[in-house]
Amino acid sequence: MQVTFFGTGYVGLVQAAVLAEAGHHVICVDIDARKVEGLRQGQVPIYEPGLERLVRDNSAAGRLLFTTDAAEGIAHSTLQFIAVGTPPDEDGSADIKYVLGVADQIAAQMDEHKIVVVKSTVPVGTSHKVKEKMKARLAERNRPDLTFDVASNPEFLKEGAAVADCSKPDRIIVGVENEAAEKVLRELYAPFSRNHEKIISMDIRSAELTKYAANCMLATKISFINEIANLAELLGADIEKIRLGIGSDPRIGYQFIYPGVGYGGSCFPKDVQALIRTADEVGFDATVMKSVERRNNEQKRFLFDKILQHFGGDIAGKTFAMWGLAFKPNTDDMREAPSRVLMEALWAAKAKVRAYDPKAMDECRRIYGDVDGLELCETQEEALEGADALVLVTEWKSFFAPDFDELKRMLKEPVVFDGRNVFDPVVTSRQGITLYGVGRGVSEGVRGKNAPSDVSAAPTSNRAAVGN
Numbered sequence: 341m342q343v344t345f346f347g348t349g350y351v352g353l354v355q356a357a358v359l360a361e362a363g364h365h366v367i368c369v370d371i372d373a374r375k376v377e378g379l380r381q382g383q384v385p386i387y388e389p390g391l392e393r394l395v396r397d398n399s400a401a402g403r404l405l406f407t408t409d410a411a412e413g414i415a416h417s418t419l420q421f422i423a424v425g426t427p428p429d430e431d432g433s434a435d436i437k438y439v440l441g442v443a444d445q446i447a448a449q450m451d452e453h454k455i456v457v458v459k460s461t462v463p464v465g466t467s468h469k470v471k472e473k474m475k476a477r478l479a480e481r482n483r484p485d486l487t488f489d490v491a492s493n494p495e496f497l498k499e500g501a502a503v504a505d506c507s508k509p510d511r512i513i514v515g516v517e518n519e520a521a522e523k524v525l526r527e528l529y530a531p532f533s534r535n536h537e538k539i540i541s542m543d544i545r546s547a548e549l550t551k552y553a554a555n556c557m558l559a560t561k562i563s564f565i566n567e568i569a570n571l572a573e574l575l576g577a578d579i580e581k582i583r584l585g586i587g588s589d590p591r592i593g594y595q596f597i598y599p600g601v602g603y604g605g606s607c608f609p610k611d612v613q614a615l616i617r618t619a620d621e622v623g624f625d626a627t628v629m630k631s632v633e634r635r636n637n638e639q640k641r642f643l644f645d646k647i648l649q650h651f652g653g654d655i656a657g658k659t660f661a662m663w664g665l666a667f668k669p670n671t672d673d674m675r676e677a678p679s680r681v682l683m684e685a686l687w688a689a690k691a692k693v694r695a696y697d698p699k700a701m702d703e704c705r706r707i708y709g710d711v712d713g714l715e716l717c718e719t720q721e722e723a724l725e726g727a728d729a730l731v732l733v734t735e736w737k738s739f740f741a742p743d744f745d746e747l748k749r750m751l752k753e754p755v756v757f758d759g760r761n762v763f764d765p766v767v768t769s770r771q772g773i774t775l776y777g778v779g780r781g782v783s784e785g786v787r788g789k790n791a792p793s794d795v796s797a798a799p800t801s802n803r804a805a806v807g808n
Contacts, residue, residue, distance in 0.1 A: 341528055342417035344369065346442045348379060348406065350386060350502070350606065350673075351459055351495045352423030357391060358506040360398035362531040367405040369413035379406045387672040387699045390503040414449045419528065421493075422470075423459040432613035436466050443470040447477035447488070454488045455521050459495055461555075461611060463618050464548045467492050467515070489521040492544045494551035499605060500670025512538045515547025552618075555611040556629055561596040562603045563635040569599035569779025570642075579779025580761055599778040601733065601759040602639035604667030604676035609636070640681040643731055643759045646776045648689070650729075650755065656690035661727035661751070663720055664734025665697035665704050672699040674707060678759070679733045687713045696723040698736050724750035735760040744771040754785055 341364050345356045348370040360366045370376050375385055382396040398404035407413060414420065424438040439460050446456060456474070458467050471490045478486055492515030497505045512529050516522045522541050532538060542550070569579040579599045587594035603609065612633050619626035647655060667677035674680060683693050692713045695704065701716050708714055717723040720739065724730060724747060732739060740762055748754045748771065755774040756763065765783035768775040772785035 341365070341419065343367075343419045343421065343528070344413040344417045345421045345423050345459075346370075346410075346413065346445075347422070347424035347438075347460070348372075348375060349423065349425055350388075350499070351497065352421070353379075353384070353386070353395070354388065354391060354497060354502045354506050355421070355423065355459065355495065357394035357398060357404060358503065359528070360401075360404040361394050361507070363403070364528070365403050366398075367407060367413050367416045369407055369410055371408060373408050376406045376408050387670075388502050389500065389670055394503065410445050411449050414446055414454075415451075418453060418455055419457060419524065420446055420454050421457045421459050426460050426462055426610075426614075428610050428613055431617060433617035434461070434463050434610070434614040436460075436462055436469070439466060440469060440473050443473045444477050447474035448481070450486060450488070453486070455491060455524055456488060457491045457493045457525070458548075459493055461494060461551055461607070461614075462492075462548060463614060464545050464552075466548060467544045489517065490544070491516045491521050491525060492547035493525065494547060496551070496554060499673055500668060507532070509538055511540050513547050513550050514539060514541050515544035516541060517544060552611050552615045555607050556615050556632070558596050559603055559608040559612050559636070560628065560632050562598075562600075562608075563632040563639070565597040565599050566602065566639045566778070567635055572779040573781050576781070577779075582779075599761060600639075600735075601642050601678040601682075601778070602636045604640075604678055605671075605673055606675045609633075609676040612636075640678045641685065642778065643678075643682055643733070643757050643776075644685040646757055647686075647729070647731070650757075650774075650776065655686070657692075658728040659692040659694060659726060660686060661723040661730045662693050662695040663697075663723065663730065663732045663739050664736060665695055666700040666734050669734060669736045670699075672697075672703045674700055674703050677733075680707070682731065682733060683708075683714065687711070694723045694725070694727055696720045697734065698738060721746065721750070726750075726752070728752045729755040729757060731757045731759065732762055733759050735762050744768070744773060748773060 343359055343364050343366045345352045345366060345368045348368045352368065356366045356368050378385065382399060384392045384395055422439055422442045424442055426434040426436055426439060429435045439462060443456060446454060456470060458470060467490050474488060494513055509532055514522060514525045526539055529539060572579045572582060583597055586592050587597055612629055616626050616629045665674055665679045667673055686693055694715045694717055696717045696719060704716060730751060754772055757776045759778060761777050763775055765775050765777060765780060769783045769785055774785050775783040
């Protein structure tokens with residue numbers, strides 16, 4: 341099938357590339373000429389495992405094209421996907437002006453029936469606004485003869501696993517107003533439903549709310565486990581044991597119940613805020629969502645508070661090694677990342693940061709430039725040199741099994757603030773390292789004749805990458 345995507349951001353580019361891999365002929369429209377030219381050369385502007393190959397191979401095969409010419413994209417296909425950004429407005433609500441702008445552009449230049457599919461994450465009722473915008477533009481053109489359908493097709497991608505999520509989706513939600521539009525979308529997604537039917541069809545407003553409900557449920561699980569972790573620490577319990585205990589209940593499961601320093605990224609923070617604002621607009625007090633947001637904002641300061649406590653409230657002039665900048669592993673995304681909250685708090689307290697991340701170094705340079713107090717290091721070991729302590733913020737696999745003897749030698753003080761509970765407190769204690777975890781309290785280094793000698797040095801966590 342012929343398909344057009346407006347927007348080559350995270351959602352649009354991944355979905356377009358995966359559809360092209362399935363044999364569809366896809367053209368992507370973007371207003372950024374430099375970005376489009378880079379994509380034509382196979383240069384993917386984001387880090388996402390497997391995406392670069394898909395873009396390169398399908399571009400070479402002629403199934404994936406990139407253009408700045410909206411008219412070319414509109415003429416290319418009946419299916420017009422809108423996958424542009426919906427950044428948070430000043431009050432936290434989703435700004436849909438770019439979505440409506442694309443809808444207006446399609447209506448201004450279409451000359452045959454179109455199915456306009458809203459892929460962007462948008463508040464309930466946005467598809468209706470798209471429909472009204474297009475009707476108004478067609479009326480201005482005196483073309484009431486031109487017909488179109490509007491559908492909702494929200495994405496459910498995890499950064500770091502987006503290609504896999506797109507290629508083998510758990511479900512494909514389509515919100516439609518008629519059977520004809522549903523039939524076309526079923527044909528489009530047929531290659532992804534061969535094992536069993538993945539498509540769940542519903543009305544448009546329900547589809548729009550399904551997206552927000554899914555992300556807000558996951559954000560709620562993260563904030564809940566962080567709340568229990570804080571309580572566990574005060575009560576002298578171990579959140580990692582509690583996590584195993586509650587995760588074994590199939591009604592709860594193990595996913596998204598890893599304690600940490602809060603969720604970040606482009607979806608959870610924005611979507612929780614947007615759903616709160618949507619509720620406000622209809623006079624409903626979204627008390628659960630407000631609590632989720634509040635807990636997450638407070639959790640992002642968890643490590644900073646631990647650092648201040650350890651150093652007696654004065655960290656001016658001290659240097660901290662930071663492992664991890666991205667909001668989660670397997671991405672270079674630093675939007676709403678806990679690392680940013682921590683770094684900015686450390687700088688405000690006159691401390692310095694020596695940071696390393698396997699993929700997010702360029703993004704950090706783009707955000708902060710040559711800010712005083714930040715040194716970006718080439719390796720995780722280099723970040724330790726001359727630092728007063730280590731702070732682990734993102735659970736990249738390369739951080740799980742460090743050389744603790746080398747770590748102790750390079751740090752001025754053998755203390756680690758582990759924001760993801762990657763390290764085993766028994767192991768670090770044996771190594772003479774003081775470890776601060778999340779929901780586990782502090783484990784003092786106890787090297788000596790009483791130190792345990794029969795514990796495995798393997799890290800305790802083998803988690804899948806999640807939004808927390």
